Amino acid sequence: MRRTFVPDLVLDSNGAVSNVAVTFEDGRIVEVGPATEGERLPGRALAPGFVNDHSHAFQRGLRGRVEHRSSDHLHDDFWTWREKMYELAESMDPDSMQRTAERCYGEMLSAGYTSVTEFHYVHHRSDATHYDDLNALAKAVAEAAENVGIRLVLLPTAYARGGIPRFRDASPEAYFERVDALREWAADRAPVEVGVAAHSVRAVPRGWLESLAEYARIHSLPLHIHADEQPREIEESEEEHGIKPIELLAETGFLGPRTTVVHATHADENELDLLSKHDSSVCVCPTTEGNLGDGFLPAEGILKRGIRLSIGSDQHARLDPFEELRELETNARRLAGRRNVLVAEGETSPTPYLLRTGWQRDRLKPGAPADFVEIDLAPPEISDIEPEHLTSALVFGAGRDVVAASWVNGQCVYRGEA
Ligand SMILES: [Zn+2]
Numbered sequence: 121m122r123r124t125f126v127p128d129l130v131l132d133s134n135g136a137v138s139n140v141a142v143t144f145e146d147g148r149i150v151e152v153g154p155a156t157e158g159e160r161l162p163g164r165a166l167a168p169g170f171v172n173d174h175s176h177a178f179q180r181g182l183r184g185r186v187e188h189r190s191s192d193h194l195h196d197d198f199w200t201w202r203e204k205m206y207e208l209a210e211s212m213d214p215d216s217m218q219r220t221a222e223r224c225y226g227e228m229l230s231a232g233y234t235s236v237t238e239f240h241y242v243h244h245r246s247d248a249t250h251y252d253d254l255n256a257l258a259k260a261v262a263e264a265a266e267n268v269g270i271r272l273v274l275l276p277t278a279y280a281r282g283g284i285p286r287f288r289d290a291s292p293e294a295y296f297e298r299v300d301a302l303r304e305w306a307a308d309r310a311p312v313e314v315g316v317a318a319h320s321v322r323a324v325p326r327g328w329l330e331s332l333a334e335y336a337r338i339h340s341l342p343l344h345i346h347a348d349e350q351p352r353e354i355e356e357s358e359e360e361h362g363i364k365p366i367e368l369l370a371e372t373g374f375l376g377p378r379t380t381v382v383h384a385t386h387a388d389e390n391e392l393d394l395l396s397k398h399d400s401s402v403c404v405c406p407t408t409e410g411n412l413g414d415g416f417l418p419a420e421g422i423l424k425r426g427i428r429l430s431i432g433s434d435q436h437a438r439l440d441p442f443e444e445l446r447e448l449e450t451n452a453r454r455l456a457g458r459r460n461v462l463v464a465e466g467e468t469s470p471t472p473y474l475l476r477t478g479w480q481r482d483r484l485k486p487g488a489p490a491d492f493v494e495i496d497l498a499p500p501e502i503s504d505i506e507p508e509h510l511t512s513a514l515v516f517g518a519g520r521d522v523v524a525a526s527w528v529n530g531q532c533v534y535r536g537e538a
Pocket of ligand 1: 174176
């Protein structure tokens with residue numbers, strides 16, 4: 121069915137434009153042009169949907185429940201948080217995984233995320249025996265996404281050592297067998313795409329990294345990995361391999377144009393050069409990295425090298441794309457002692473760069489999936505803002521509450537109470 125919307129404004133990374141109509145059909149935008157006839161959307165702006173490029177849906181269960189020191193951990197950090205996360209992971213079964221993921225993905229849609237990349241590493245029963253369906257937990261996540269209507273990139277994640285037994289596979293072959301079956305299952309489920317991931321260089325040895333890189337290359341799949349989130353992880357890599365995590369990724373063929381390195385918090389100049397050389401991208405998760413006390417990535421070095429950047433809500437301490445983008449810029453400001461830091465060449469404001477990072481595109485355009493959000497222009501945070509300042513006001517002064525509705529594949533999948 122073909123529909124044309126005529127909102128008050130259409131937002132792109134450069135600002136807000138009036139008198140524009142957006143037409144979509146069969147899940148795709150087919151025309152963006154001068155407003156003529158169509159369904160009026162008074163008091164609304166249309167914007168591309170945000171892409172949440174790094175999620176562990178089950179960790180939504182930690183929200184608010186781990187914000188205290190435990191008596192045996194007066195020093196609380198990423199590693200003590202991880203013990204609590206493992207306890208939660210131990211408790212999941214396919215039903216609770218699906219329920220938690222549905223809640224998490226529904227909340228994402230209400231915040232303006234229309235697409236999620238799920239980094240999924242809870243695979244087997246808690247006693248490490250396999251479910252009859254090897255992909256029972258991965259399918260629970262995929263079905264949750266289908267039920268709420270969010271677009272999903274599902275990354276069954278390889279885990280060889282450490283962690284808890286239910287994360288692990290015996291060999292790369294055992295892992296690929298599961299991924300093959302999942303890809304076949306997902307093939308006719310349009311809003312679900314399957315990629316691959318290695319958990320980290322802590323959890324996956326060199327030979328596995330090489331095998332995963334090869335598999336992803338043969339099948340042209342997205343390939344993700346956590347790297348450089350914690351100084352200890354870098355020390356351990358240097359001890360085991362004599363080089364840093366991203367250097368190891370380069371050596372094993374893991375870096376390429378479809379590779380995303382999640383965090384890169386402590387990446388040094390050479391590691392950034394390697395990411396740039398291999399045209400790999402970085403996913404930053406500011407609210408999680410702040411919550412865990414991880415640190416903050418070298419955002420200016422990433423911008424300067426033209427390394428593509430995306431955002432993720434990771435453990436879902438908070439689900440708000442505007443806040444992720446705001447933290448990205450304001451943390452860069454705190455570090456630099458300057459204002460307007462993440463400004464791309466030829467631009468004067470960080471807002472366009474931040475929005476391209478959050479949307480993974482610059483605007484609604486023909487051929488793109490009809491994934492967009494309706495922004496309510498009435499809330500007090502933005503009701504007095506001139507159109508030319510609206511996108512900056514959204515990034516710096518507003519949040520998820522302005523999202524009135526989210527559309528995926530041309531279908532309305534979330535609408536707030538008017
Ligand atoms: Zn993560």
